[in-house]
Amino acid sequence: MSVTIAVAETPLVRFLLGRADDALILGHRLSEWTGRAPILEEELALANMALDLIGQARALYSMAAEAEGGGHDEDAYAYLRDDAQFRNLLIVEQPRGDFADTMVRQALYAIYAKLFWQAASRSTHPPLAGFAAKTAKEMAYHVRHASTWVIRLGDGTEASRARAQVALERLAPYVEEMFEPEDDSLTGIVPAVPELREDWEREVRSLLGEARLNLPDVVFSQRGGRAGRHGEALGHLLAVFQHLHRSHPGATW
Amino acid sequence: MTTLERAREIAASIPDPELPALSIGELGIVRNVTATTRGVEVAITPTYNGCPAMGVIALAIEAALLEAGFESVHIRLVREPGWTSDWIGAEAREKLRAAGIAPPAPRAASPSAPTRIACPRCASTSTEELAPFGATACKSLWRCLTCREPFEHFKCH
Numbered sequence: 001m002s003v004t005i006a007v008a009e010t011p012l013v014r015f016l017l018g019r020a021d022d023a024l025i026l027g028h029r030l031s032e033w034t035g036r037a038p039i040l041e042e043e044l045a046l047a048n049m050a051l052d053l054i055g056q057a058r059a060l061y062s063m064a065a066e067a068e069g070g071g072h073d074e075d076a077y078a079y080l081r082d083d084a085q086f087r088n089l090l091i092v093e094q095p096r097g098d099f100a101d102t103m104v105r106q107a108l109y110a111i112y113a114k115l116f117w118q119a120a121s122r123s124t125h126p127p128l129a130g131f132a133a134k135t136a137k138e139m140a141y142h143v144r145h146a147s148t149w150v151i152r153l154g155d156g157t158e159a160s161r162a163r164a165q166v167a168l169e170r171l172a173p174y175v176e177e178m179f180e181p182e183d184d185s186l187t188g189i190v191p192a193v194p195e196l197r198e199d200w201e202r203e204v205r206s207l208l209g210e211a212r213l214n215l216p217d218v219v220f221s222q223r224g225g226r227a228g229r230h231g232e233a234l235g236h237l238l239a240v241f242q243h244l245h246r247s248h249p250g251a252t253w
Numbered sequence: 254m255t256t257l258e259r260a261r262e263i264a265a266s267i268p269d270p271e272l273p274a275l276s277i278g279e280l281g282i283v284r285n286v287t288a289t290t291r292g293v294e295v296a297i298t299p300t301y302n303g304c305p306a307m308g309v310i311a312l313a314i315e316a317a318l319l320e321a322g323f324e325s326v327h328i329r330l331v332r333e334p335g336w337t338s339d340w341i342g343a344e345a346r347e348k349l350r351a352a353g354i355a356p357p358a359p360r361a362a363s364p365s366a367p368t369r370i371a372c373p374r375c376a377s378t379s380t381e382e383l384a385p386f387g388a389t390a391c392k393s394l395w396r397c398l399t400c401r402e403p404f405e406h407f408k409c410h
Binding site for chain 2: 041042044045047048049051052053054055056058059126127129130131133134135137138141144145
């Protein structure tokens with residue numbers, strides 16, 4: 001018996017699921033720090049950022065459900081799709097790694113997400129525009145928090161600087177994928193994603209300059225997340241995340 | 254007072270579960286109360302996408318209206334337009350301050366550059382941010398350098 005759902009993916013549904021999956025998977029990665037953060041304030045910050053992202057995912061799944069009209073709800077999308085049905089960027093599924101990996105990724109992603117949602121606040125699709133305006137403000141806080149840490153790590157001790165630079169080398173091959181264009185039929189509803197790259201690079205280079213870190217040159221870029229081609233790490237994450245829901249279908253508190 | 258006005262007053266006066274000094278009406282969470290064929294419909298808007306209190310708030314509204322004699326109550330979540338801290342009125346900002354929480358600055362102040370926040374206890378503006386994320390998503394953690402007391406700040410959103 002197959003427990004997974006079949007999703008009728010129009011370009012709009014696919015786009016909404018992609019952005020929802022980005023938020024859900026990164027939110028889950030941040031939540032893995034709960035109980036393990038280096039200091040209490042950071043524990044709260046990581047949990048708060050995870051909560052923001054999971055809240056964003058819920059809103060986007062609801063919009064996807066409405067657009068799809070197939071009777072699926074946010075739980076069905078989150079728990080009853082397999083890894084090949086997930087449309088998230090590869091950068092968000094990478095393991096949380098050490099604190100430098102987590103904070104460098106958070107900075108690279110949050111700067112991107114802030115720019116994306118700022119642009120999406122001018123969407124011709126009113127529910128998306130309202131959501132985007134709110135989300136851009138949340139992501140601005142993530143940028144501020146992650147940037148503080150990237151500077152502290154990069155401009156800190158030799159050990160922290162080395163770890164932050166290694167994190168950048170690990171994550172750099174996943175940057176290109178963030179700027180893939182969305183389907184042509186969504187013009188006006190969704191911002192022109194490739195055009196965000198210039199602002200992203202400017203902001204990231206300015207941050208890394210202050211942190212005395214370098215954005216590495218990339219020889220080969222990894223991509224395919226939006227098409228459901230994921231790495232092993234996502235399967236492991238989903239096994240942890242989905243197992244309870246699938247083992248006890250329909251269970252409630 | 255019409256039935257709808259009464260419903261609106263009941264819904265708006267429910268205390269916020271995370272900031273009980275303020276009602277959900279004062280915070281701008283209750284957007285609209287309308288009569289539909291299904292009964293009374295209360296539209297609420299989350300202060301944050303991930304606000305974990307929305308479920309509790311929806312239950313509290315439903316319970317209060319049912320208790321007041323309304324037979325059928327529906328809660329609808331609206332996200333457009335997005336909630337902003339500018340919807341917290343002047344009186345509500347004073348209540349926040351009295352409860353020891355520094356109220357949000359007007360939205361013109363960008364979240365990327367926090368402005369000077371006055372200590373809710375001694376009013377000194379010699380304060381510093383300890384952490385941008387506090388005990389709830391809507392607050393950050395600050396400390397006053399004059400009276401040395403820590404305090405929470407309702408973030409500008």
